[in-house]
Amino acid sequence: MMLTALGLMSGTSLDGVDVALIETDGKQVKAFGPSGYRAYHPAERNLLRQALGEAVHLTQRDARPGILAEAERAVTQAHAEAVASFLTQNRMRPEDIDIVGFHGQTVLHRPEKRLTVQIGDGPALARAIHIPVMYDFRAADVEAGGQGAPFVPVYHRALANSLDREGPIVVVNIGGVSNITYIDGDTLIACDTGPGNALLDDFMYRTMNQAFDAEGKFAALGKVDEPWIARALELPFFALPPPKSLDRNDFASLKLGDVAPADGAATLTAFTTAAIARVIPLLPRRPRSWIVCGGGARNLTMLRMLRERVGSATVEAAETLGWASDAIEAQAFGFLAARGLKGLPLSYPATTGVPMPMTGGVIARP
Numbered sequence: 001m002m003l004t005a006l007g008l009m010s011g012t013s014l015d016g017v018d019v020a021l022i023e024t025d026g027k028q029v030k031a032f033g034p035s036g037y038r039a040y041h042p043a044e045r046n047l048l049r050q051a052l053g054e055a056v057h058l059t060q061r062d063a064r065p066g067i068l069a070e071a072e073r074a075v076t077q078a079h080a081e082a083v084a085s086f087l088t089q090n091r092m093r094p095e096d097i098d099i100v101g102f103h104g105q106t107v108l109h110r111p112e113k114r115l116t117v118q119i120g121d122g123p124a125l126a127r128a129i130h131i132p133v134m135y136d137f138r139a140a141d142v143e144a145g146g147q148g149a150p151f152v153p154v155y156h157r158a159l160a161n162s163l164d165r166e167g168p169i170v171v172v173n174i175g176g177v178s179n180i181t182y183i184d185g186d187t188l189i190a191c192d193t194g195p196g197n198a199l200l201d202d203f204m205y206r207t208m209n210q211a212f213d214a215e216g217k218f219a220a221l222g223k224v225d226e227p228w229i230a231r232a233l234e235l236p237f238f239a240l241p242p243p244k245s246l247d248r249n250d251f252a253s254l255k256l257g258d259v260a261p262a263d264g265a266a267t268l269t270a271f272t273t274a275a276i277a278r279v280i281p282l283l284p285r286r287p288r289s290w291i292v293c294g295g296g297a298r299n300l301t302m303l304r305m306l307r308e309r310v311g312s313a314t315v316e317a318a319e320t321l322g323w324a325s326d327a328i329e330a331q332a333f334g335f336l337a338a339r340g341l342k343g344l345p346l347s348y349p350a351t352t353g354v355p356m357p358m359t360g361g362v363i364a365r366p
């Protein structure tokens with residue numbers, strides 16, 4: 001049975017809520033619907049940053065000490081508003097949607113402690129929008145000993161299978177953190193690879209008072225410090241085989257030292273691509289094509305540097321294949337909600353390291 005699923009994603013960049021509609025049976029995508037976006041206001045962003053700081057001390061998934069309770073209410077409210085304006089803009093009613101997939105906002109990710117925390121109140125959201133909501137996608141996986149991330153690989157597989165192209169194909173998401181999905185026939189492997197845009201964004205903010213390096217124009221002016229990258233790649237994470245996952249702030253302690261801003265931006269952009277390419281020897285076969293999605297796909301210097309590091313393989317931005325790059329993660333959580341409803345696995349031993357294919361998600365009805 002086909003379902004109309006609305007996915008909601010609030011990513012590690014803390015910029016806002018992505019909304020996307022798809023029609024799916026949880027295996028294939030029958031149709032892509034419209035997508036939308038609700039930016040966090042500066043005060044909400046500030047609250048979320050404080051929540052990330054406070055979450056470092058959490059030991060339980062459902063504890064909400066201090067500012068975390070307020071941050072959770074703000075996240076839930078922002079998602080309710082995102083759905084309300086999406087419905088109005090697209091002249092839809094709540095009953096037109098079968099299921100909402102609500103990822104929430106990750107504030108802490110410590111799979112080695114069997115802990116991953118996404119704030120956002122599923123039952124409260126279901127009551128506010130009058131639509132059934134599936135949430136807590138990562139919980140069962142982590143409890144069973146999996147990494148709890150990445151979760152988009154089953155969706156990347158559905159997208160890649162709709163292309164008539166020889167594998168291995170790698171879909172790369174360059175968000176705050178970067179992650180890859182390797183698809184080759186029946187083989188599906190996934191992992192986080194290292195930084196995405198988060199280090200670069202933080203650097204641009206500190207040195208240039210800009211939120212990000214638009215189109216990678218600033219990094220294009222700088223010189224890459226290859227020895228710095230080689231040293232950074234010696235961190236044990238990069239040699240670990242997939243599956244593996246990261247917290248947004250796992251590399252925050254890496255410091256560039258006293259560098260010219262353009263050189264720093266160039267080095268951090270190159271570091272993201274070098275960390276992505278570092279996964280090649282950890283995969284069964286050399287990928288033939290790389291498809292890049294997430295905000296990093298708009299960074300032309302990032303795409304060029306990735307091309308330089310993957311040999312003869314092709315590197316394409318997902319948009320050029322007709323995929324809605326910015327909506328992919330939100331679509332993925334709609335897809336995952338449909339899979340959750342149907343009892344299909346959300347994660348596998350080779351995507352999150354879970355001992356067996358895992359279903360997941362918790363349902364809240366209005």
Ligand SMILES: Nc1ncnc2c1ncn2[C@@H]1O[C@H](COP(=O)(O)OP(=O)(O)OP(=O)(O)O)[C@@H](O)[C@H]1O
Pocket residue numbers: 010011012013014015173174175176177178196197198201211212213214215216293294295296298299300329
């Ligand atoms: N036009 C652009 N030029 C360069 N970089 C861009 C552009 N637009 C967005 N970005 C980068 O993409 C980032 C946002 O990416 P995205 O929305 O994929 O992240 P996210 O979904 O929050 O993260 P994650 O996938 O880690 O959860 C921005 O912070 C910025 O660094």
Ligand SMILES: CC(=O)N[C@H]1[C@@H]2OC[C@@H](O2)[C@@H](O)[C@@H]1O[C@H](C)C(=O)O
Pocket residue numbers: 011012106109116148149150151152153175176177178179192245246329
């Ligand atoms: C714990 C968590 O929220 N991880 C995010 C983060 O952002 C990118 C990368 O790190 C990925 O592992 C994941 O998001 C995507 C949507 C995923 O689960 O596939």
